[in-house]
Amino acid sequence: MLIRNLTPQECQQVMARSVFGRLGCARDNQPYVVPIYFAYEADRLYGFTTVGRKIEWMRANPKVCVEVDEVLNHFQWMSVIVTGRYQELPNTREHRSERQHALTALGNHMLWWQTALAAQQASTSHESPEPLFYSIHVDSMTGLRAFPDAVESKTGLADQTRLT
Amino acid sequence: MLIRNLTPQECQQVMARSVFGRLGCARDNQPYVVPIYFAYEADRLYGFTTVGRKIEWMRANPKVCVEVDEVLNHFQWMSVIVTGRYQELPNTREHRSERQHALTALGNHMLWWQTALAAQQASTSHESPEPLFYSIHVDSMTGLRAFPDAVESKTGLADQTRLT
Numbered sequence: 001m002l003i004r005n006l007t008p009q010e011c012q013q014v015m016a017r018s019v020f021g022r023l024g025c026a027r028d029n030q031p032y033v034v035p036i037y038f039a040y041e042a043d044r045l046y047g048f049t050t051v052g053r054k055i056e057w058m059r060a061n062p063k064v065c066v067e068v069d070e071v072l073n074h075f076q077w078m079s080v081i082v083t084g085r086y087q088e089l090p091n092t093r094e095h096r097s098e099r100q101h102a103l104t105a106l107g108n109h110m111l112w113w114q115t116a117l118a119a120q121q122a123s124t125s126h127e128s129p130e131p132l133f134y135s136i137h138v139d140s141m142t143g144l145r146a147f148p149d150a151v152e153s154k155t156g157l158a159d160q161t162r163l164t
Numbered sequence: 165m166l167i168r169n170l171t172p173q174e175c176q177q178v179m180a181r182s183v184f185g186r187l188g189c190a191r192d193n194q195p196y197v198v199p200i201y202f203a204y205e206a207d208r209l210y211g212f213t214t215v216g217r218k219i220e221w222m223r224a225n226p227k228v229c230v231e232v233d234e235v236l237n238h239f240q241w242m243s244v245i246v247t248g249r250y251q252e253l254p255n256t257r258e259h260r261s262e263r264q265h266a267l268t269a270l271g272n273h274m275l276w277w278q279t280a281l282a283a284q285q286a287s288t289s290h291e292s293p294e295p296l297f298y299s300i301h302v303d304s305m306t307g308l309r310a311f312p313d314a315v316e317s318k319t320g321l322a323d324q325t326r327l328t
Contacts, residue, residue, distance in 0.1 A: 022231055024188040024195035031188035031195045033231035035243050067186055067197035079199050 001075045001152065006143030014068060014080045014143060015040040021068040023047075025057045025086070032057060038066070038136075039105040045084070045136040046102035055132060058086040064136055075152055080143040082136070089133040102133050165239045165316065170307030178232060178244045178307060179204040185232040187211075189221045189250070196221060202230070202300075203269040209248070209300040210266035219296060222250040228300055239316055244307040246300075253297040266297050 006014070023036045034054050038047045045066060049055065058064060062085045069079040089099040170178070187200045198218050202211045209230060213219065222228060226249045233243040253263040 020235070022186045022197055024186075024190075024197040024229070026188075026190040026193045026195040029190045029193055029225050030227045030247065031190040031197075031229045032247070033186055033188040033195075033197055033229045033245065035231065035233050035235070035241075061193050063194045065188070065195045065197045067199065069199050071184070071199070077199075081196070081198065083194065083196070 001146050002149050003144055003146045006078065006080065006145055008141065010145070011080045011141045011143040012042075014070065014078055015045075015082070015141070018068045018070075021066050023054065024065040024067070025054050025061065026063065027057045027060060036066070039102070039107070041105055043138045045082070045138070046105045046133070047136070048102070048106065048131050048133045051132060055088075055134075058134075059088070062086040066136065075148045076146060078143060078145045080141060082138055083140045084136040084138045087135050087137060089135060098135065099133050102135060165310050166313050167308055167310045170242065170244065170309055172305065174309070175244045175305045175307040176206075178234065178242055179209075179246070179305070182232045182234075185230050187218065188229040188231070189218050189225065190227065191221045191224060200230070203266070203271070205269055207302045209246070209302070210269045210297070211300070212266070212270065212295050212297045215296060219252075219298075222298075223252070226250040230300065239312045240310060242307060242309045244305060246302055247304045248300040248302045251299050251301060253299060262299065263297050266299060 018040065019037055021036060021038060022033050024031055024033045026032065032054060036047055036049070038045045064084055064086050066082040066084070067079065068082075069077060071077040089095045089102055091099065182204065183201055185200060185202060186197050188195055188197045190196065196218060200211055200213070202209045228248055228250050230246040230248070231243065232246075233241060235241040253259045253266055255263065
């Protein structure tokens with residue numbers, strides 16, 4: 001197996017075709033990682049959720065990390081790590097334009113998120129009924145790619161070795 | 165879609181059958197998330213890696229979070245979030261027993277990790293040649309499970325909706 005760094009352009013390509021990743025936030029240096037859906041655009045990510053622990057933590061400390069990976073097997077995978085800053089997009093005049101932009105960017109994925117949101121609201125009456133939109137401003141983005149070496153490719157080892 | 169909390173036993177079952185997840189660590193309240201392979205056992209996880217940013221950060225701040233998920237589609241998924249503390253298992257008399265235990269627990273997965281390790285060492289001569297073993301002591305573990313409601317099951321909507 002060979003490992004190399006992704007170029008900035010390759011990182012962007014991985015992010016652009018991804019809708020699912022893991023978001024890390026931190027409070028008092030305790031990290032907290034959750035799965036998220038998102039839409040990526042140039043220098044930012046858009047997402048939406050309900051109020052909960054991760055939102056409380058990101059309001060207190062906007063430093064975040066988003067990890068995305070594509071794992072075919074142990075020999076063939078890519079991962080991209082984004083660090084950035086959380087910004088909430090409340091339903092106010094100041095944020096109207098970007099909030100609308102986030103809605104458009106999130107596009108079709110909204111259907112499932114709305115379903116999930118409705119279900120969550122139905123089961124937890126203390127949740128805010130309002131969906132919460134946010135953006136993450138990208139500060140840095142790095143990535144790695146692993147691929148089989150000549151021997152692994154020739155012997156078919158990489159093809160036989162599924163992750164799960 | 166309905167969402168419910170996993171029981172502690174269900175969380176343990178998800179962790180026990182998982183070998184792949186995302187590890188979050190933090191420095192100066194900046195979170196950092198990377199994919200990891202691990203072996204889970206009762207109240208701890210074992211892993212191994214080479215020296216790098218995550219190890220430097222966890223040495224400085226042992227508070228970590230491990231996230232594991234199983235996503236079939238938008239309507240059917242499970243996620244488990246573990247918070248815990250990082251402990252290094254150096255090759256010393258004090259840690260010999262637990263280090264050997266980690267090796268056994270990691271078992272078959274070692275083959276791929278060793279391959280990856282060798283490749284990384286070949287391409288980055290400044291890396292330590294010694295693999296680094298660690299354990300994560302589990303402090304808390306919570307989980308969520310989403311499943312289709314009666315209408316989604318009946319209409320087959322959940323079956324048609326793949327994540328990617």
